[in-house]
Amino acid sequence: MKIIKDILLCDLDAFFASVEQRDRPELQGKPVIVGGSPDGRGVVSTCSYEARKFGVHSAMPMKKALSLCPGAVIIRGRMSRYKEVAGQVRHIFSQYTPDIEIVSIDEAYLAFPAGKGLKAGLMIHDHIKEELKLSISVGVSTNKLLAKIACELAKPDRVKALWAENVDSELWPLSIRVLPGIGPVTGEKLNRLGIRTVKDLAAYPLESLNRTLGSNANLIHGYAHGIDDRNIEPEHVVKSISEETTFSDDLYDQDTIHAILLELSAGVGYRLRSANLTGRTITLKLRFSDFSTITRGKTLTNPADSDSDIYKTAQELFSRHKGKPPWRLIGIQVSGLEQGGQLSLLSPTESEEKEKKLTEIRDRLHQKYGNEVIFQARRLKKED
Numbered sequence: 001m002k003i004i005k006d007i008l009l010c011d012l013d014a015f016f017a018s019v020e021q022r023d024r025p026e027l028q029g030k031p032v033i034v035g036g037s038p039d040g041r042g043v044v045s046t047c048s049y050e051a052r053k054f055g056v057h058s059a060m061p062m063k064k065a066l067s068l069c070p071g072a073v074i075i076r077g078r079m080s081r082y083k084e085v086a087g088q089v090r091h092i093f094s095q096y097t098p099d100i101e102i103v104s105i106d107e108a109y110l111a112f113p114a115g116k117g118l119k120a121g122l123m124i125h126d127h128i129k130e131e132l133k134l135s136i137s138v139g140v141s142t143n144k145l146l147a148k149i150a151c152e153l154a155k156p157d158r159v160k161a162l163w164a165e166n167v168d169s170e171l172w173p174l175s176i177r178v179l180p181g182i183g184p185v186t187g188e189k190l191n192r193l194g195i196r197t198v199k200d201l202a203a204y205p206l207e208s209l210n211r212t213l214g215s216n217a218n219l220i221h222g223y224a225h226g227i228d229d230r231n232i233e234p235e236h237v238v239k240s241i242s243e244e245t246t247f248s249d250d251l252y253d254q255d256t257i258h259a260i261l262l263e264l265s266a267g268v269g270y271r272l273r274s275a276n277l278t279g280r281t282i283t284l285k286l287r288f289s290d291f292s293t294i295t296r297g298k299t300l301t302n303p304a305d306s307d308s309d310i311y312k313t314a315q316e317l318f319s320r321h322k323g324k325p326p327w328r329l330i331g332i333q334v335s336g337l338e339q340g341g342q343l344s345l346l347s348p349t350e351s352e353e354k355e356k357k358l359t360e361i362r363d364r365l366h367q368k369y370g371n372e373v374i375f376q377a378r379r380l381k382k383e384d
């Protein structure tokens with residue numbers, strides 16, 4: 001028997017453009033288009049709601065977008081920043097449920113016990129608004145199809161439920177194009193059969209649909225009735241977390257290597273703690289100027305999740321295996337992952353307590369401002 005769950009589709013509104021408007025307040029209220037160059041064959045990746053009023057939409061050639069909205073601010077986009085913010089959003093999701101299927105950088109399905117979904121959706125919406133100052137739309141139902149359609153109806157910045165008992169009043173009046181599997185070509189074919197709304201499709205005899213929809217007929221006819229058996233597919237279990245840096249030039253300076261190791265440890269440590277994981281094995285990856293690459297690991301007695309434990313081990317591995325300079329690449333991997341924070345039988349010493357506080361502060365900064373501010377803080381500290 002299938003366990004009934006509530007399913008949420010959470011979709012950030014105009015994600016890339018919203019991140020730009022949030023990071024640069026002078027862009028707020030202005031039409032912002034993130035995308036390729038208007039000189040070449042660039043297309044619109046995302047545009048703010050202010051730009052949408054002019055008819056601009058995703059995948060439109062940049063040239064056309066600019067002719068519709070000449071006053072738009074064009075931004076080439078900062079993928080690493082968007083990825084970082086998406087990670088912060090996922091971290092918030094993971095505080096509500098472990099059942100998460102990532103659809104794309106700005107979209108994810110979340111599952112909850114039956115009856116809990118709507119409340120969770122409202123809490124997640126407000127949490128993301130308050131902590132990240134981003135707007136998100138949330139669709140709530142008991143399957144993926146209805147959650148997705150509820151989310152479309154919720155856009156922008158709202159939470160909406162669409163339950164099976166309201167399929168006839170809310171889903172049926174919509175165009176068949178809202179259903180997955182019906183693109184422009186199939187849509188056109190169905191239109192020629194007089195099928196325009198979801199209600200038309202639901203009422204159409206299934207046997208007669210086979211010619212147009214082929215082997216999908218059964219599935220799509222089910223969609224028209226609000227039926228969808230697709231399960232949430234949670235992300236693959238993470239086996240290891242790693243970060244590495246390739247140098248633009250051969251590097252001879254060991255102090256710089258130590259600074260980079262510290263930076264990499266902080267990155268890996270942050271990701272471990274965000275996922276509430278600890279790791280038992282620390283592995284150092286090192287590439288020399290002749291491109292030969294070695295990996296050397298050490299397994300700890302107590303699983304680690306602190307920057308300093310990771311850094312200490314990585315540094316030790318480096319001193320032991322550094323070989324002859326120059327180096328071309330250095331990386332740190334943490335594996336042997338376990339769920340749950342560090343449990344120590346010893347009472348925390350003062351210095352451990354201090355580091356814990358420092359780490360908490362750093363994580364909060366990281367979540368709020370991203371990597372840059374911490375790097376700057378460290379650089380400043382080095383300079384004084």
Ligand SMILES: [Mg+2]
Pocket residue numbers: 011012013014015106107
């Ligand atoms: Mg979106």
